[in-house]
Amino acid sequence: MSPPPDRAPADRTSPLALVPAVCCLCGVEDAAPAAVGADFEYRTSPDEFLAVRCRRCRLVFLNPRPAAGEAVQIYPDDYHAFQFRPAEFGLVYRVRRRLEARRLLRWCRGLPADARVLDVGCGDGFHLGILRDYGRPGWRLEGVDADARAVAPAQAAGLTVHLGNVEEVTLPESAYHLILMVMTVEHLPDPSATVRHVARLLAPGGRLVVVTDNTGSPDFALFGGRHWGGYHFPRHTYLFDKPTLAKLGTAAGLEVERVGTAASPVNWVYSLRNWLDDWGGPRWLVNRLSLHSVPALGCFTILDMALAALGRGAILQGLFRKPAAAKGGES
Numbered sequence: 001m002s003p004p005p006d007r008a009p010a011d012r013t014s015p016l017a018l019v020p021a022v023c024c025l026c027g028v029e030d031a032a033p034a035a036v037g038a039d040f041e042y043r044t045s046p047d048e049f050l051a052v053r054c055r056r057c058r059l060v061f062l063n064p065r066p067a068a069g070e071a072v073q074i075y076p077d078d079y080h081a082f083q084f085r086p087a088e089f090g091l092v093y094r095v096r097r098r099l100e101a102r103r104l105l106r107w108c109r110g111l112p113a114d115a116r117v118l119d120v121g122c123g124d125g126f127h128l129g130i131l132r133d134y135g136r137p138g139w140r141l142e143g144v145d146a147d148a149r150a151v152a153p154a155q156a157a158g159l160t161v162h163l164g165n166v167e168e169v170t171l172p173e174s175a176y177h178l179i180l181m182v183m184t185v186e187h188l189p190d191p192s193a194t195v196r197h198v199a200r201l202l203a204p205g206g207r208l209v210v211v212t213d214n215t216g217s218p219d220f221a222l223f224g225g226r227h228w229g230g231y232h233f234p235r236h237t238y239l240f241d242k243p244t245l246a247k248l249g250t251a252a253g254l255e256v257e258r259v260g261t262a263a264s265p266v267n268w269v270y271s272l273r274n275w276l277d278d279w280g281g282p283r284w285l286v287n288r289l290s291l292h293s294v295p296a297l298g299c300f301t302i303l304d305m306a307l308a309a310l311g312r313g314a315i316l317q318g319l320f321r322k323p324a325a326a327k328g329g330e331s
């Protein structure tokens, strides 16, 4: 079923056109139901969605999922990645920027003075801006993002950002010393294909950092049947744990340097919010659980820091390296 072509993108009452999916690691559809949920956060459609878990590798994925043409509807103008501005988020923005700066610079250790850095799925340029402000002046920073609404503010801020999917944009092969994919792979139609492509762009010895939601976390164990914030129904297509994230890198010919976890309050806050909202909880309480809520973010940051110390934080961080002497067969 496809929507009428003249439908306005903001129409949130029409069901989405859906297409079947397979596990991007195994290439098959052999999966068991994991969760049913709706777009609790933005209500971009009336649909309920099914998340499944691959019986072979345990990767979680949306099946069926929105057709490519539905992106305009499922990423509304008020989507937070377009709207994470200092004026609106105040203290939360400043704290997050400081924490992200520490994390980012750790990944940049050992980069040459004239390193080329690419941020795939750079959104409004949040990470590139941090690298420009806190990194070395000789670093050549570039981003790529498929959504014009995200790219426009990044370009307006003077950042070099290409509009399009990373596979479509013309970028040099074997050129980048560091490539970031921060909260990107879970949105992709085929993360395996994209990471294989990105691996070709890496210079020999270059590093790829993949950050994504963790299905091996306690928040997933508690809420994964329906309300888990990391689903972001229907915007997240593939969801990883440590073993499947490692496989994503090795399948692209990269060496695993480290796959670990980090603390993040976001999925906790959304999970609780979705749970309350779904059960008809009081509006004032539901609305209090948001990325604007300093107390909620603070409490769950402390909880998740403890979990991350045990290797079970809400966010996965995969650090991969392209072999210095690239194995043959690079095409």
Ligand SMILES: [Zn+2]
Pocket: 023, 024, 025, 026, 027, 054, 055, 056, 057, 058, 059
């Ligand atoms: Zn699989």
